[in-house]
Amino acid sequence: MGMTMAEKILASHSGREQVSPGEYVTAEIDVMMGNDITFLDACRNLDDIGLTKMADPDKVVVVVDHYIPATTAKQAESHTRIREFVAQFGIKNLYDAGAGIEHAVLPEKGHAHPGHLIVGADSHTTTYGALGAAATGMGASELAYSMYKGSNWFQVPESINFVLDGDLSPGVTSKDVMLALLGQHTADKAQYKSIEFSGTGAAAMSVEARMTMSNTGVEMGAKFAMFAADEKTIEYLSGRTDAKIETFGPDADAEYSETHHIDCSGLEPQIAFPHNPDNVKSISEVGDVPVQQAFIGSCTNARTEDLERAAAILKGHQVASGTRLLVIPSSQEAMMNVTRSGVLNILVEAGAMIAPPGCGPCGGSSSGVLGAGENGIASTNRNFKGRMGSTEAFNYLASPETVAASAIEGRIADPRKYIN
Incomplete structure (x- = not known):
């Protein structure tokens, strides 16, 4: 039986040949990310119980992006404490104030690859699914555990396939596609499920356009929100990482809990109201x-x-x-x-x-x-x-x-x- 993208990644990272929705696995994590709020909380958790080492500091990425530039003394002091924790734990991947937002910085700096399993203490970690990674958000305490162990448990999610048909008209974008899907399927459609975007419309999108959709996938409750990695993915990551990047996608006979089509060619610009x-x-x-x-x-x-x-x-x-x-x-x-x-x-x-x-x-x-x-x-x-x-x-x-x-x-x- 074929596997979806989420199933393939969770299987490969847990030493399994096959996994099925509903199973629990303990999986090795490729990248663990925290920001100036959540990383600080995670490190305080480790510090409070006397843990002084992380499983692999090179897999940890820290981005100072929420409170920048610092507008209060408390914010400035929290940034100082983050830098101290980074030095204490031997973390090399610190992107300090001014580098940008975590979910823009990680792809640009080559930290997210096709087939990766990525966790971040921020809900919009699903963004990296645009590069063919299984990426999900978690709380600061779970990030602390992940950084200490280098792994965590996951329940294998069911997968929903959203097939994007047709070409977008001028002035209509991937944001409009995602808002239309949210309007049609509601904010709880994909609770603890993996979304895959496929079809000619998905293939036509740039990697940055895909990031918009994967980012917003969590607004539908998605655990992961993924595009197959193709030649556009390889081109985007070229020069951003020394790793060999290859195409990655679901098996041809992967089984989905649901499949839905959307006609991109008929869409107008979309607005989400309060x-x-x-x-x-x-x-x-x-x-x-x-x-x-x-x-x-x-x-x-x-x-x-x-x-x-x-x-x-x-x-x-x-x-x-x-x-x-x-x-x-x-x-x-x-x-x-x-x-x-x-x-x-x-x-x-x-x-x-x-x-x-x-x-x-x-x-x-x-x-x-x-x-x-x-x-x-x-x-x-x-x-x-x-x-x-x-x-x-x-x-x-x-x-x-x-x-x-x-x-x-x-x-x-x-x-x-x-x-x-």
């Missing part, structure tokens, strides 16, 4: 919704391609009076790319505020939060009440193109009218 990512409407159903803030950022949609597409919408236009546009590139690499290409100039000339690479206001932890009564539209992945500031604010989710068009008009707008 206060849940699955409260989705097509742009033609939105009506007149003014916005006080437009935010292009987060681990979902602030990579180089995202910023380039947003700039193409904004070029020659100005942010509407009464609306502010905040742009935070996902990483130092993305920031350098758009600086060299002139894309950053276009964004600034349109009236955008630019902040250093990091999480920004996505989780309400940094500059750019919303005040009471304000509407915001963002390229992020969550719009729960109070997540980006006041509990009396309203946040809408959309693609970078839709966010850019909305910044121009001061209300939620269709980006397709700005595409030549």
Whole structure:
């Protein structure tokens, strides 16, 4: 019997030839990741019980991305303590403040490979599924255990196959596909299940576009959210790692608990209304919704391609009076790319505020939060009440193109009218 991608990875990492959904396995982990919140908590857990070593510090990656630049003495002191723990445990892979968001940095620095098993103390660790890895989030205490043992237990999940059919129209993106899937299938569709994205639409997507979908897969409850690794994956990782990268995917006769098709060619831009990512409407159903803030950022949609597409919408236009546009590139690499290409100039000339690479206001932890009564539209992945500031604010989710068009008009707008 053939296996899905999740089954193949969990089998190979637990010394098994075959695994089936529902089984429990203890699996060796390739990469363990923590950020400036969760890594600190994990190390304090180890320190409190006198554990002074990790199984393999070279497999641990630490990214300081949530509270940057530090805005309080407490935040600055926590960053200092993180650096001390990194030195204490002999960890080489520290990406300090300014490097970018963890889920942009790890792929760019070559830490995520096809066939890898990756855990991270952050829910959007599913992002690395875009590279053919089985990647999942966990809490700080589980990260502490994983770093100490180098392994952890997993229940083999059932797998759902989402087949993406057809080509996307101009102005419609992978973010719109994922929002449409959330709207159709709801936020609990894939609770403790692995998602695989396949079909001609998946194959046509760039690796960065795939990252958007894998990142947002956890909003459907997914344990993993994966694309088969193909030539695009190999090309993306070329020069980022010395490891030999090969294609990787499910067996031809893999068995899925469910298979669903979506016609990408018929999609409009999608908007997730407050206060849940699955409260989705097509742009033609939105009506007149003014916005006080437009935010292009987060681990979902602030990579180089995202910023380039947003700039193409904004070029020659100005942010509407009464609306502010905040742009935070996902990483130092993305920031350098758009600086060299002139894309950053276009964004600034349109009236955008630019902040250093990091999480920004996505989780309400940094500059750019919303005040009471304000509407915001963002390229992020969550719009729960109070997540980006006041509990009396309203946040809408959309693609970078839709966010850019909305910044121009001061209300939620269709980006397709700005595409030549």
